[in-house]
Amino acid sequence: MVLQYDPKQQCLPSSAELPDSDDTPVDNELQNLIPNLLEAILAMAWPDRQDWFFGVDMGIYYAPSTPAVVPDGFLSLGVERFIGEEGRLSYVMWEEDNIAPTLALEVVSKTYGGEYERKKDIYADLGIPYYAVYLPNPSSSTRARRQRQPLEVYELVDGTYQLLEGGPIWLPEIGLGLGRERGTYLGREREWLYWYDQDGNRLLTPEERVDQTQAQVDQEQARADRLAEKLRELGVDPDSL
Incomplete structure (x- = not known):
């Protein structure tokens, strides 16, 4: 059963009254870098859309007397992308018209965090359609974790998560696929998570967009230089045209 609370019927705390963190530091920088990259790619892919929000290491409050899940x-x-100048302190579902996230992502760290059991059950209870668990360093993980796929994406079917096969995994509610491949982000080369279009083409990162634009500018300049040189060979001053 999906958990929902009606703020008109109960005196519920606001986001300003709730802790905005569980005060648990990440034990691996990839836990922030990987979702930050996904958010940055979305911002480039959906520049005109204002009906989405991507939270990174932010608490989701789903019950007044229950600590946030992070x-x-x-x-x-289907929610406002920006709220005020400071933005959201946390994601409080009774302030978001009880709209649960469409996708939750966990990046597995060295410290056991219940990604494959406890959190999975919580996200299912919240009615989150898709749950992704990424294991960034399988070789340094425990034996049990090494038996897992590096990226597992689950779909909620009749209240239970079912593992989806293949890759990238197409997520129709989002209109994008989620997958993994090697690349470079912030100068760091390794495997990252990326968004993909329906044909399986990876969406470019902001850095790649800049490089692509610069390459196009350089090509146009080279073409103009070649044309100017040919005009000079014909005795025509290109600057006089």
Whole structure:
């Protein structure tokens, strides 16, 4: 059963009254870098959309008397992208019209965090359609974790998460696929998570967009230089045209 609370019927705390963190530091920088990259790619892919929000290491409050659950990243659709100048302190579901995230993401760290059991059950109870668990360093993980796939994406079916096969995994509610491949982000080369279009093409990162634009500018300049040189060979001053 999906948990929902009606703020008109109960005196519920606001986001300003709730802790904005569980005060648990991440024990691996990838837990922030990976969701930050996904958010940055979305911002480039959806520049005109204002109906989505991507939270990174932000608490989701789903019951007034229950501590927040804190995914490494989550995507909500059908909500305001920006709220005020300071933005959201946390994601309080009774302030978001009881709209649960569409996707929750956990990046597995060295410290056991219940990503494959406890949190999975919580996200299912919240009615989150998709849950992704990424194991960034399988070789340094425990034996039990090494038996897992590096990226597992689950779909909620009749209240239970079912593992989806293949990759990238197409997520129709989002209109994008989620997958993994090697690349470079902030000068760091390794495997990252990326968004993909319906044809399986990876969406570019902001850095790649800049490089692509610069390459196009350089090509246009080279073409103009070649044309100017040919005009000079014909005795025509290109600056006089």
